[in-house]
Amino acid sequence: FEQQVANAPDAIALVFEDSSLTYGELNARANQLAHHLIAQGVGPESFVALALPRSLELVTSLLAILKAGAAYVPLDVDYPKDRLAFMLHDASPACMICNSFTAQLLPQGTPRLQLDDVALVSTLAAAPGSNPSDLDRSQPLTPSNPAYLIYTSGSTGRPKGVMGPHSGVINRLLWIHQAHPYGPDKPSIAKSSVAFIDGTTEMLGPLLLGSPLIMASPQAVKTPTDLVALLKRHRVERITLVPSLLANLLEQHDALWLGDCRLWIVSGGALTDELATRFKEVLPQAQLLNFYGSSEATGDSVFAPADTNSVSIGQPIWNTQVHVLDARLQPVPAGVPGELYIAGAGLARGYLKRPGLSAERFVANPFGAPGSRMYRTGDLARWRADGVLDFL
Secondary structure: OHHHHHHOOOOEEEEEOOEEEEHHHHHHHHHHHHHHHHHOOOOOOOEEEEOOOOOHHHHHHHHHHHHHOOEEEEOOOOOOHHHHHHHHHHHOOOEEEEOHHHHOOOOOOOOEEEOOOHHHHHHHHOOOOOOOOOOOOOOOOOOOOEEEEEEEEOOOOOEEEEEEEHHHHHHHHHHHHHHOOOOOOOOEEEOOOOOOHHHHHHHHHHHHHOOOEEEOOHHHHHOHHHHHHHHHHHOOOEEEEOHHHHHHHHHHOOHHHHOOOOEEEEOOOOOOHHHHHHHHHHOOOOEEEEEEOOHHHOOOOEEEEOOOOOOOOEEEOOOEEEEEEOOOOOEOOOOOOEEEEEEEOOOOOEEOOOHHHHHHHEEEOOOOOOOOEEEEEEEEEEEOOOOOEEEO
């Protein structure tokens, strides 16, 4: 991100409703908050809860947490109070970034940085606008330090916190940039909740790799018609969405409204042959990619261009290996169903304070280097004869 700032400080980095920030402006704001966080003792291996609505401040705060070296813990204030209380107790964040609205909806007990508090506004205005370095941080920041702690629901309903490293996020973003480059003339939209891993990659991809980021408002996120209007207004080139939302957009709108968007990424659900065919009928000039993954592997591990004849989940991204195994962890032949395992750069460090569950889901990798691990997805898949994966 700081490289993009140096390359084009006056270019638009972020747009939200009728406001925007250049790379230079966004960087300076994030740096001021990062220096304040560092002064509060925040650094690598610590957590900062992030409880803000969709806004310029949400993006600024996420960058500030990463710059300080800490991992962000996204809190959706629409979650039940007891779930939020559990997450805060479990993560024990050094502090929580919020505003006067979200502060009323959150459990007490965690030190708060309320961004619209007059005293804090004054303090941040006086903080340095320079990029923090390891000389400022409490300890050096490494690729293996956690970048996020995202909670997912377990089968019992008890949330589990996935600790994802910086290296996994960077691997994922540099891969998609090589395959489908970002650029200053290719706006991207961020519409997923930051409480999900797609929310991270949607925001950080454009900011790190040089595309204007269009942050969808809470209203646009909930209303497909408003979302489409936002795509058209900003000539958005790239969007990530679940299959059900894609189906809704294709049903309600035609190429006149959707045609400027050339790269559509489906994630978070199974893509059907019928929906892929409908996409090509409505948007023959656009490309549809089918992604498969989980928070435990930085979101996306396997991808395929959507083939209207027979949709697959394809093959692994960079520095990623997938295995389809039987109950004895032996590879199954092509055409035979087995359990899908993921290995490589994207793997999370495990679940916070859940060593038993971590050992159950992140298992020794008999196909990799000594000490390497595989993530047991619990999903069934099978290889095709041509070396691509079917999700079952």
